[in-house]
Amino acid sequence: MAGRIHGYQHPYERQFEQWDGIDRGNESGPDDGGPREPQRKFLREVRRRLRLVWGIASVQKFGPPALGFVAVVLLVGWLAPWEWPGQLAQLVALGALVVAVIAFARLRIGWKKAAIAADRGLASKDTLTTSLAFAHDDGPMIEPVHERADRLADRASPRFAIPSPWQPRRLALIGVLALIVGFLTFGPNPQAEAIAERKAAAAERDDLAEKLERAADELDPDDPLSKEAAEALRKTADEVRSGDLERTEDAAAQAEEALKKAASPNAASQNAAAAGLEKVLDQNPLAEGETAAEQLASLAEEIAAMSAQEQADLAERLEEIAESQEAGNPEMAEALNDAAAALQAGDAQAAADALQAAAAAQRAAAQPTAQNQAVGQARGAPRLGDGADHGPAGQRPRRRVGPGAR
Numbered sequence: 001m002a003g004r005i006h007g008y009q010h011p012y013e014r015q016f017e018q019w020d021g022i023d024r025g026n027e028s029g030p031d032d033g034g035p036r037e038p039q040r041k042f043l044r045e046v047r048r049r050l051r052l053v054w055g056i057a058s059v060q061k062f063g064p065p066a067l068g069f070v071a072v073v074l075l076v077g078w079l080a081p082w083e084w085p086g087q088l089a090q091l092v093a094l095g096a097l098v099v100a101v102i103a104f105a106r107l108r109i110g111w112k113k114a115a116i117a118a119d120r121g122l123a124s125k126d127t128l129t130t131s132l133a134f135a136h137d138d139g140p141m142i143e144p145v146h147e148r149a150d151r152l153a154d155r156a157s158p159r160f161a162i163p164s165p166w167q168p169r170r171l172a173l174i175g176v177l178a179l180i181v182g183f184l185t186f187g188p189n190p191q192a193e194a195i196a197e198r199k200a201a202a203a204e205r206d207d208l209a210e211k212l213e214r215a216a217d218e219l220d221p222d223d224p225l226s227k228e229a230a231e232a233l234r235k236t237a238d239e240v241r242s243g244d245l246e247r248t249e250d251a252a253a254q255a256e257e258a259l260k261k262a263a264s265p266n267a268a269s270q271n272a273a274a275a276g277l278e279k280v281l282d283q284n285p286l287a288e289g290e291t292a293a294e295q296l297a298s299l300a301e302e303i304a305a306m307s308a309q310e311q312a313d314l315a316e317r318l319e320e321i322a323e324s325q326e327a328g329n330p331e332m333a334e335a336l337n338d339a340a341a342a343l344q345a346g347d348a349q350a351a352a353d354a355l356q357a358a359a360a361a362q363r364a365a366a367q368p369t370a371q372n373q374a375v376g377q378a379r380g381a382p383r384l385g386d387g388a389d390h391g392p393a394g395q396r397p398r399r400r401v402g403p404g405a406r
Contacts, residue, residue: 035128035131036135036150039150042154043111043114043115043118043128043132043153046115046161047111051107053165054107055104058103059174060165060167060170060174063170063174064173064174064177066092067181070093071181073088073089073092074086074184074185077089077184078189079191080191081195081198082191086185089181115131116129117161118156118162121160121162121163122152122156122160124152127152130142130145130149132149205243206241208240209238209240209241210237212233212234212236212237212255213237215233216229216233216234229255232254233255235254235255236254272328273325273329274292274328276324277325277329277332280292280321280324286298286317292362293359293360293362296362297355297356300351300352300353300359303343303351304352311343311348311351312343314343315341315343316340318343319336319337321336322336322340329362331364335354335357336354338350338354339351342354
């Protein structure tokens with residue numbers, strides 16, 4: 001205890017401060033054994049009582065400003081769609097609790113300090129303090145002091161000696177502030193919807209940035225134009241995460257130009273063929289898989305378990321698909337025809353290899369489409385998480401829609 005009981009005004013307070021640091025944590029008196037019985041039992045209760053009074057007084061002194069600060073911070077979170085007010089309020093509450101526990105654990109009240117407090121509270125003219133000072137002196141001049149101190153300790157009440165420092169106004173203020181904090185914490189925050197939208201938008205931007213980075217990783221690192229396009233895609237991903245719409249659009253435009261330069265002359269027809277195949281297999285799938293390439297790869301693993309009739313039916317289906325791919329993606333058409341021919345010849349392994357080649361051709365043809373879609377989404381990416389250009393609470397600002405924006 002820092003020499004005084006916070007907020008606890010008492011006649012013994014000034015003398016109490018003079019003993020600050022004396023016998024702090026020391027259980028013994030000036031010589032060796034501490035107070036005599038029954039003074040020891042009484043002063044032990046007084047020490048406990050002082051710790052309780054210290055806690056009560058500290059709560060009454062520091063509770064209102066702490067609760068007031070938390071209430072103001074939480075009120076900010078009701079006025080603006082920010083998450084940090086709630087987080088700061090939790091940190092303040094936790095910090096105050098930790099400080100209180102540490103302070104209480106470190107609080108030490110020695111025998112002398114307890115005796116001084118009890119003497120002042122009981123107006124006993126330093127009887128307990130004097131007896132403690134000469135605890136092991138049984139001379140004829142000090143023995144009457146010991147007897148008076150023993151009688152006092154036997155009859156006195158620690159509660160009467162150290163009364164509780166209740167302050168009704170401060171307690172009422174603490175109660176009101178606690179109700180306000182409780183309402184601001186658990187009540188219907190009008191910014192909750194806007195905060196949820198910002199979180200969703202931030203998660204959407206992260207997903208889009210990852211998609212752009214994956215598209216960049218799929219480009220050929222040995223080709224200078226592809227390498228330049230990959231760098232542009234990664235830069236766009238960084239801008240998407242930043243939430244700056246203007247810079248994101250600039251980076252997306254640069255990435256779009258770089259992708260056009262890196263694309264092959266037949267990229268447009270290949271993209272159209274790949275997009276058409278994706279649509280066909282989405283409506284009438286060949287096997288399990290979210291994309292056409294995944295379905296072809298899964299089908300390659302299932303061929304060995306098919307019956308002769310199933311393989312024959314599959315060969316016809318593959319020939320139909322190959323015919324639709326001949327103009328836009330000749331490589332895909334050739335692989336599908338090879339697979340159909342192998343199935344008709346009963347060579348399941350050759351058919352599986354041809355289907356794997358077809359899956360690779362589909363991935364290569366669909367890659368520019370996926371990259372362009374990602375760039376288009378980046379140009380229309382929402383920026384609710386950056387705190388800029390927000391309308392009234394809970395309203396989503398207008399979004400600029402790019403080529404692939406959702």
